[in-house]
Amino acid sequence: MPRIDRLFSVAALTVGLLLGTTAHAETGHATATHAAAAKRKVIIDDDGFALMQAMLVESGDVDVLGLTSVSGDLWANRVTAMDLRGLELAGRSDIPVSAGATFPLVNTEAQTERWEALYGKLTWKGAWMKNWVEPTQQATPPYYGPNDPVTLAWGDPAHKPTGELAANFLIRMVHKYPGEVTIVACGPMTNLALAQRLDPQFASLAKELVYMGGSFNPRQVLDNRSAADFAREFTNSPRREFNIRFDPEAASIVSRAPWRHITVVPADPSTATQQTPELIERLAKVASPDLARLIRSLPTGFPMWDEIAAAVFLDPTLVKQHERLYVDYETQFGPSYGDTLSWREHYQPGLGEQPADVIETVDVPRMEALIERLMARSRKP
Amino acid sequence: MPRIDRLFSVAALTVGLLLGTTAHAETGHATATHAAAAKRKVIIDDDGFALMQAMLVESGDVDVLGLTSVSGDLWANRVTAMDLRGLELAGRSDIPVSAGATFPLVNTEAQTERWEALYGKLTWKGAWMKNWVEPTQQATPPYYGPNDPVTLAWGDPAHKPTGELAANFLIRMVHKYPGEVTIVACGPMTNLALAQRLDPQFASLAKELVYMGGSFNPRQVLDNRSAADFAREFTNSPRREFNIRFDPEAASIVSRAPWRHITVVPADPSTATQQTPELIERLAKVASPDLARLIRSLPTGFPMWDEIAAAVFLDPTLVKQHERLYVDYETQFGPSYGDTLSWREHYQPGLGEQPADVIETVDVPRMEALIERLMARSRKP
Secondary structure, rough: OOHHHHHHHHHHHHHHHHHHOOOOOOHHHHHHHHHHHEEEEEEEEOOOOOOOHHHHHHHEEEEEEEEEEEEOOOOHHHHHHHHHHHHOOOOOOOOEEOOOOOOOOOOOHHHHHHHHHHHOOOOOOOHHHHOOOOOOOOOOOOOOOOOOOOOOOOOOOOOOOOOOOOOHHHHHHHHHHOEEEEEEEEEOOHHHHHHHHHHHHHHHOOEEEEEEOOOOOOOOOOOHHHHHHHOOOOOOOOOHHHHHHHHHHHHHHHHHHHHOOOEOOOOHHHHHHHOHHHHHHHHHHHHHHHHHHHHOOOOEEEOHHHHHHHHHHHOOOHHEEEEEEEEEEEOOOOOOOEEEEEOOOOOOOOOOEEEEEEEEEHHHHHHHHHHHHHHHHHOOO | OOHHHHHHHHHHHHHHHHHHHOOOOOHHHHHHHHHHOOOOOEEEEEOOOOOOHHHHOOOOOOOEEEEEEOOOOHHHHHHHHHHHHHHHHHOOOOOEEEEOOOOOOOOOOOHHHHHHHHHHOOOEEEEEEOOOOOOOOOOOOOOOOOOOOOOOOOOOOOOOOOOHEEEEEEEHHHHHHOOOEEEEEEOOOOHHHHHHHOOOHHHHOEEEEEEEHHHHHEEEEEEOOHHHHHOOOOOOOOOOOHHHEEEEEEEHHHHHOOOEEEEOOOOHHHHHHHHHHHHHHHHHHHHOOHHHHHHHHHOOOOOOHHHHHHHHHHHHHHHHEEEEEEEEEEEOOOOOOOOOEEEOOOOOOOOOOOOEEEEEEOOOHHHHHHHHHHHHHHHOO
């Protein structure tokens, strides 16, 4: 049946499920309308396609208005293709994909190499990564140019991006649904910064921003090789996190924009999570065959950075510890370029930086159970 | 009897005690000579006088060549007076005191206020402190100018400083005893940086540098009001520590100088320590009446930053966790001015920054027992 119908029929159940009520768990047209009204509108802005996107598009509680791609871990053209193909495998090619920024606002690959000569080697450089500094369990991804042709291991997408640029799509959506759109951003913030400078109303017209980015005081929690490898990203630079470090100026623009609410999912809660082979298999088993194929192709050993963002958006009760802090990012081109800046109330400079709910720890078993329930929804007729 | 005699008579005992041997625990002239030869030469460079100094001057294992004052928590003229008076109360006015730098190399009080307007309030500003940002259990120290006359609660010293400037004294001593002098530095590094730029041989002629400064990833360990108050210094700025932040350029100069060995005692191990009223009383009880008076005047609730530096110098087995890292400090006048920079091997830029042993945790009960043993020595005839 058309996907839109399926969406309504499961929405009633899911709203009840996720809101912890049974009031909406009725059937019939009135309920579908009610559920549609209650569905939270989301745009996913990211530098890849993985479990996080699958979680949100499978949730009946959420109306994913679109995906916007951005360069970060990969160049944007590769991410756009992954978004299109990922949505096809999730059976959600009805969701539009808009291509986002290829380059950060100020930062460049060449500038980053000069920075490293002055200030020391970065552990992870995303699309600019050529080699790990030390032997690392995770494979080095292939190195591409920003315009290299894209062929995906998942198969190439049959669908095309909208033709509307990501920043324009973001602006258009918050004007169409003022105060209703949550932006879940899990890559560099280039698109969001461009949107804010294109339209100063952008941030204030959104409902909220939930983003994965920044790093406060993370500690290695899990005792295995992958966890130790990833700890190298923060042990000697506790305030540095890749999404922000790739485009620090964008992150500062976004952090100083007048959002109604900001939720920050920094590196900190991710150190208690890991995309293990066991978890991947557990999720693939319950998913539809197509989505299972995508899930089984995901790299293992990684902290579940983005999935935490989707999870706490879907179910805020997963949050175990959080703190309200003013947050901004360093834009001076020195050793701390891109570092997270935070202040308790009374200490902040008051230059536009916003208070944000910073997530410190989450309930990992319950989060994994949520992801499993969401993946299982992909099998439903 | 003259203090120098007492020194020799106890030295034999202490060297045996601290080195864990009995070979030196003999009597007579030969032993005194042997012990004197085995005594480790130390210069204490600091911005105050408290337990740390008392520990080193009471240790028979150590030959304190002199104290050098520097501005930091207090202006240098106040520290010079405290050094002189402190040594009198410890019965060690034979140790020379040299007055050190009044002002940091580049940083100033006015510049720090402009910095705060741009980047947020500092928790502690030392000699430049006028008010706590938030209510704080620790008293705000009186505010003085750099040349205000000094009157001490301990009584004013009868002795005078040497007349030789601290940097010159430091240089002269490492030339007099090449490869033999340990510098224990627990304040801003202005004197050491001046010495290094006055004489490029300075660092390489010292035996080692042991300093309290920097901050890596500290966490609040103790659960009380003072510990929570002090956690405000690092929770939102894990890489900022006052000694370094007062004179970042000096800290970077010193960190890039060619020392034979560097031990860093950052804020990290201090969060498990506290100068409690109980500890103060325990130490005062065993000390000489004069030293007990000084000990009872010390403020309570403070982490024992400097005492850790003296303790791990006196007994390296107190160190529970440490790591060898390359260390430098940020000198760009941005939000991270003065922040600690560190790199594992292979990641460092190689611009002169030195590998250092960074102390992460210490055995606190054994450290307190060591301090107690040392204070008890002040009563010995």
